[in-house]
Amino acid sequence: EAGVAQSPRYKIIEKRQSVAFWCNPISGHATLYWYQQILGQGPKLLIQFQNNGVVDDSQLPKDRFSAERLKGVDSTLKIQPAKLEDSAVYLCASSFGLKETQYFGPGTRLLVL
Amino acid sequence: QKEVEQDPGPLSVPEGAIVSLNCTYSNSAFQYFMWYRQYSRKGPELLMYTYSSGNKEDGRFTAQVDKSSKYISLFIRDSQPSDSATYLCAMSLFGNEKLTFGTGTRLTIIP
Numbered sequence: 195e196a197g198v199a200q201s202p203r204y205k206i207i208e209k210r211q212s213v214a215f216w217c218n219p220i221s222g223h224a225t226l227y228w229y230q231q232i233l234g235q236g237p238k239l240l241i242q243f244q245n246n247g248v249v250d251d252s253q254l255p256k257d258r259f260s261a262e263r264l265k266g267v268d269s270t271l272k273i274q275p276a277k278l279e280d281s282a283v284y285l286c287a288s289s290f291g292l293k294e295t296q297y298f299g300p301g302t303r304l305l306v307l
Numbered sequence: 308q309k310e311v312e313q314d315p316g317p318l319s320v321p322e323g324a325i326v327s328l329n330c331t332y333s334n335s336a337f338q339y340f341m342w343y344r345q346y347s348r349k350g351p352e353l354l355m356y357t358y359s360s361g362n363k364e365d366g367r368f369t370a371q372v373d374k375s376s377k378y379i380s381l382f383i384r385d386s387q388p389s390d391s392a393t394y395l396c397a398m399s400l401f402g403n404e405k406l407t408f409g410t411g412t413r414l415t416i417i418p
Contacts, residue, residue, distance in 0.1 A: 225404075235411075236408025239406065285350050296404075299350050
């Protein structure tokens with residue numbers, strides 16, 4: 195069974211630029227999560243989707259971050275404009291349903307200069 | 308005070324030793340407790356999942372939860388170099404969602 199796929203794996207941008215990350219969850223998984231993991235910290239949930247609807251985005255900085263999952267499968271996370279403090283690994287996870295085991299992708303490492 | 312506290316390490320032990328990893332938490336409403344293993348440049352993977360207080364064993368791994376002390380532990384017996392990774396505790400009110408993670412403990416097993 196293929197795991198959660200993410201791209202790109204690495205991205206370097208300058209502050210105030212925009213960036214987008216892509217996630218393809220495990221086939222059949224209805225629930226999709228985006229996490230931010232800053233160096234030396236645990237992952238922090240940014241947004242949770244159930245199919246193409248948002249379940250929880252309470253910790254998403256909505257003035258600069260946006261995410262969508264239009265067809266209930268792939269998802270994109272965008273940052274516009276980026277700040278230095280956005281440097282982190284952005285992890286995507288998926289699960290078969292709510293409260294089921296989450297499977298994480300390898301993450302996208304973002305460095306904002 | 309952080310909701311979940313975890314010693315960041317690093318922790319280095321010789322191969323074959325017993326490893327003890329710990330987390331404390333402040334929210335007494337947490338009911339579900341998890342341990343994730345994260346290898347370098349990889350995403351976390353679920354290692355152990357427990358509900359409420361008690362022990363759970365899976366091979367060389369044992370998870371303990373003491374809700375009265377708000378303290379959870381992961382023990383690794385007969386540690387192997389392949390156990391070298393960062394170990395993250397996580398907890399929640401609602402099962403496998405709305406997880407609150409610790410900062411992770413970086414573990415190295417020395418051959």
